[in-house]
Amino acid sequence: MGQKKERVILLGNLENAVRKVGTRLADMRPIRNIRNWGITFSLWPVPLTTACCGAEFAATMSPRFDMERLGVLPMASSRQTNVLIIEGTLTRKMAKAVKIIYRQMPEPKFVIAMGSCAADGGIFWNSYNIVRPKDVLPVDVFIPGCPPRPEAVIRAIMQLQDKIKRKLKYRMDAKERPRKRTRRQRVSRVV
C-alpha cells in the first residue's frame, strides 16, 4: 500500500463511517506503532505440517531453541492464529487445505515458507504433484535450506518481526471487501 493520501468521504450509514474513521485512526502513527509492537511478540502459527521440514520446526519449538521466548506459540485452531508456516513441500492435495486454513485465519496474517521445496521445489522440483507456495499464498518470508536449521527458522521469525514493526498497515483482502460490505449493510438494515 502506498503512502498516498486518500480523501475519505463519509457518507451512508453511521456504522460504516465510524468503521472507516477507526481504521484510519488505527493506521496513524502512535496507535499503529503500539499495535504492531503487540503483534510482533504474539505470532501464533498454525500447526500445519505440510512435509518433512516439520521435524525441524518441532525442534525449534523444543527447549533447546525455544521459540516461545520470541512470542511464538503454536495454537491448535486456525481461528486463533496469525502466522501460517508452510513446512516444506506443498502438494496439490495439501494446497487446497492450506488455502482453506489461510482463509480461516483472522487479519492481520503472515506466511512463512520454510525449506527449499517451499521456495522453488527443491529436490522435488520435477515432481508431478507439487505446487510452489508463492503461486497459492502471499509469502512474507522464505527460509532456504533442506531442511533449514532451527537457527534459520528463528532468524526468519525475527525478520518477520522486523517487517511488521516497520511497515505493517491495516490490510484488507480485495476479494473479501465486497462480501463484508454487503453483510454489514444487511445487518444495519435489520437494526
Place this chain on the structure above:
Amino acid sequence: MRVKELGKDRRAETITLFIGPQHPGSGHLRLVVELDGDVVVGIRPDIGWVHRGVEKIAETKKFVQVIPLIERPSIIDSANMNVGYVRAVEKLLGVEVPDRARYIRTILCELNRIASHLYGIGIFGNMIGTSTIFMWSFGDREIIVELMQELTGARLTYSFFLPGGVKGDLPDGFEEKLEKGLRYIENRIPEYNALFIENPVTEDRLKGVGVIDREKAVEIGLTGPNLRASGVEYDARMAGEYGAYKDLGFKPVTRPEGDSFARLMLRFDEIEGSIGLIRKAIREMPQGPIMHERTKGMARQVLMKVPEGEAFSRVECGRGELTFFVVSKGGDKPHRVRMVTPSFRNLIGFETALVGHRLADVPTVYGSLDYFPPEADR
C-alpha cells in the same frame, strides 16, 4: 455412548467426522471416522497429502543422487532409509562393505533409531496432552542429533552411506562424547518412568486401548515396534543382511499385550537396546578401510554405472521394516526404485486398532502407532 443407549425412541444414526489434515499432531493425515454417538464404528485413513512422487523422481536421477532423495520421506530416520537403498545398490554392484564401515553404519543407524523413537514418544506425548513429554524428549533428542552432526556434518539428512562404504571415519574424541551422550539418555529413562510411564493417568489412557492381537497383527502385516508389541519376534536386523548386527548378537525385544501402552514401552526398550548395541559396536570395532576399492572416490561414485539386474533389500527403520526393490538396466540411472515404507504398512493398523473405541482414543492410537505421514506417502 452410543445413540441407542440414550434411551430415546430413536433409530441409531452414525455421523462421519473428518479429522485433519490440519490437527495438532504430526499433521497431514486425514482420518475419516464413522461415529455412533462417540463410539468409532468405522475408520478410513485418507492419505496422499505429502505424496511427492519419490519413485518417479528417482528414475530421473543418477544412482548416487537418489540417496538424498530417498532420505526425505522419513527425514527423522534418514540413516536407516539410506542404508536400505545403499544395500540394494551394493547387491547390484556386487561389492562387499569393509568391516569397519559396517560397524560405523551400525552406530549411526542405532543413534538414528534412538532419535526417531524420541521423536515418536514426543509427538505421542503431545497427542495425549502431556506436553512435558514432548519438551523432554525433544530436548533429549538434541543430544543425539548433536552427536550425529559431529559424525556426519548434518542435523537430519546425513547421506553418509555411499555404495561400498561410508563417507568418513569417526572423528577424534567421538567415542568419549558418544559415551557421555548415551549415559545421559540412559539416566533419563528412569525419570521418564517416574513422570510419565508409572503415572496413573498415562496407564488409564493407554492400557487396553487399541489392542491388536498377535494373529491379527500378522494377518494385516504390521511391522516394526508395533508388530513386536503384539508379541511377534521379528526384526529385519535379525537376518543380519546389513550392518554388524550378526557379529553383535542382536536380539529383538517383544511384549505380549499389543495395546498402546505396550507400543510405547517397546520404544523405550528399543532405546535401551540401541544404547547397548552402540556400546558393543564401539568396543569391538575393527580397524581397516571404510570404503570398498571399486567405489572409492568422488568420480567413481558420480559416474557409477550399475550392471543390469534387480536387487531386493530390507532393513529395520525406527518405525519398522523398509524394503527396497531396485531395477537397473545397466545405465547410470535406476530403471525403477520401489520403496515400501514401514508407515505405509502400518497404515492398515488404524482400522484394526480403533474400531470399538471412543473418539477420545483416536489420538492415543494415532500416536502409539507412531505413524509418520511423509514416510507413508513418499
Place this chain on the structure above:
Amino acid sequence: MERVLRIASDTLKSVAKELAAEGFDHVKSLTGMDRPEEGLIELVYHISSYLNPALRGRIVEVRTEVDRSRPIINSISDVFPSCRYMELETRDLLGVKFEGNEEPDPLILPDELKNTWPLRKDYKIPEEGVE
C-alpha cells in the same frame, strides 16, 4: 532371492492360497513395473512369513504380467490383507485394476491426477541438464 515363481496372471490367486497354506503370512512389497516395449506391466510380490520359524526371513518372489492395454488382475487382498493398500497404490500409479479390491477415490493421488498413472514410462517429467 531363494525362490522365484513366474506365473500366469490368472493363477495368481491359487498360488497365493498355496503359499498361505505353506505358512507364508504377509506381503512385504508389491512392485509394478511398466514395460511399454513389450506391452506389459509386470507385478512383483515379495511374500514372507512372520510366525513360521522355518520360513521367517525367507522371501518368495512371485512375478506375473498383465496386458498393458487391459491391466486387470485378481486381488489377493482377501488372502493377504497386508497388500490391500499396496494394490490401491499400484492402481493409482500404474493403472492396474485389482478385481475384488476396488475403491472409487484415488488413495494417494489428488483427484485431478486420477487416471494419469505417473509411474508408467510414457508419463514424462522434466529432467536435469540442458537440452
